[in-house]
Amino acid sequence: MNGPLSVATIVVALVLAAWLLLRAALNRAPSRFDLLATAAVSVLVAVLVLVAVVGLFGDHRPSDTATFGGYLITTIAFGPTAIYLARMEPTRWGNLILGVACLVLPVLVLRLQQIASVTVA
Amino acid sequence: MPDSPAPTRTRPADAALNTGLGRLLLFVYGVFALSASARALVQIATHFSEARLAYLLSAVAGLVYISATVGLAVGGERGRLIALVSCSIELLGVLIVGTLSVADAVAFPDDTVWSHYGSGYGYVPLVLPFIGLWWIWRHRPQS
Structure with a gap:
């Protein structure tokens, strides 16, 4: 959970968030690129969640497994939900939805790391 | 895909409660729910x-x-009323619980969303009801 993949996900999500918030500030609707970029980050997050799920069957299970599972489901569903809502909103607010999602994703990843660091071993 | 300078479609000011900024609010409220x-x-x-x-x-x-x-999702007159009542309770809740959690820490040994005015959630719980109420007020029925 603490590998370079999490760091990469957090950095990429934050960079994309800055871009999307700028786009919203400039009053642009989500372009194909904006949606695809968010989808790419969602894929990165999905891989991260998959790795975490595989880790659940290993030796170092987080002691708070229920919370961890809840966060995993939320995290993997986050990007797709934002993209779905943004597609219904072809205005600047669509980009703001995507931007907010990309701001919250790093928080979710950090929370996952926090919960995962307390293990039953 | 070139980023064509097509004009942004903007919604009319009297568009439904659940469009525009309302859809962003819907997303954020959903996350908090x-x-x-x-x-x-x-x-x-x-x-x-x-x-x-x-x-x-x-x-x-x-x-x-x-x-x-x-x-917010239902929209219309009824959705507006539901959202108005919920946002008002939310505003009172975050202010009362926030104040109590600062004044009487013994009663609040563990955190809630509203403790310390939502500081654990980046103070979003404190700001959210104001934006929500403003948005609902802007969409009051024109009579």
Whole structure:
């Protein structure tokens, strides 16, 4: 959970968030690129969640497994939900939805790391 | 895909409650509905006796966020009323619980979404009801 993949996900999500918030500030609707970029980050997050799920069957299970599972489901569903809502909103607010999602994703990843660091071993 | 300078489609000022900024609010309220109620569920299921008041307040907060989300999603006159009531309770809740958690820390040994004015959630719970109420006020029926 603490590998370079999490760091990469957090950095990429934050960079994309800055871009999307700028786009919203400039009053642009989500372009194909904006949606695809968010989808790419969602894929990165999905891989991260998959790795975490595989880790659940290993030796170092987080002691708070229920919370961890809840966060995993939320995290993997986050990007797709934002993209779905943004597609219904072809205005600047669509980009703001995507931007907010990309701001919250790093928080979710950090929370996952926090919960995962307390293990039953 | 070239980024064509096509004019942004803007919605009319009297567009439905659940479009434009309303859709962003719907998204953020949905996130809080999920996180607050999930948190309450885990707290009540695993260690309810430790801080009954705090955990029950967590559950109430979760319900308030759920009904605000539903109100924004439903839209129209009824949705507006549901959202208005929920956002008002939410504003009172965050102010009262926030103040109590600062003044009387003993009663709040464990955190809720509204503790310390939502500092654990980047103070979003404090700002959200103001934006929500402003948005609902802007969409009052024209008579």
